[in-house]
Amino acid sequence: SGNKGRVGVIDKAMLFDNNERLQVTQSASINNLNQVSISVWAYATAAGGGRLFYKDGEFALYSTPSSGDVNFQGRGWSGSMGVWRSGDDILKEEQFNHIVITYDMVATANDPVLY
Numbered sequence: 567s568g569n570k571g572r573v574g575v576i577d578k579a580m581l582f583d584n585n586e587r588l589q590v591t592q593s594a595s596i597n598n599l600n601q602v603s604i605s606v607w608a609y610a611t612a613a614g615g616g617r618l619f620y621k622d623g624e625f626a627l628y629s630t631p632s633s634g635d636v637n638f639q640g641r642g643w644s645g646s647m648g649v650w651r652s653g654d655d656i657l658k659e660e661q662f663n664h665i666v667i668t669y670d671m672v673a674t675a676n677d678p679v680l681y
Contacts, residue, residue: 590621599624602640603668610634610657618665627667629657638678640669652680 590596604627606618618636619627625640636652657663669678 590619592622596621597624600672601668601670603666605664605666607662607664608657609662610659612659625669627665634658636665636667636680638667638669638680640678641671650678656680 602625604619604625606627608618608629610629615629615632617626617628619625623641625638628637628639629635630637634655634657636656637649639647639649641647656665666681667678668681
């Protein structure tokens with residue numbers, strides 16, 4: 567987990583291999599965020615999948631390679647964790663995919679928006 571100091575292909579983008587991911591640990595300045603937006607570029611492969619982004623105890627964005635779906639897990643307005651699934655074939659294999667999700671954890675409708 568982490569990019570081990572490698573600089574990405576373009577400018578200062580992070581470069582990850584296989585099971586690596588960006589994990590954000592607990593910090594008072596970003597704990598208990600009520601509204602979040604997450605933007606990720608991911609290169610999907612048939613063998614890939616797993617967490618794309620993770621914030622300890624708050625939310626996670628992950629993929630399932632067998633179905634090509636994107637899942638979001640977030641703390642809900644009720645205080646419990648909810649899980650939302652995009653549906654199949656969102657991630658296209660062997661190409662970069664841009665995934666953006668916005669979520670308002672205090673809204674009673676409580677559904678994330680996936681772009």
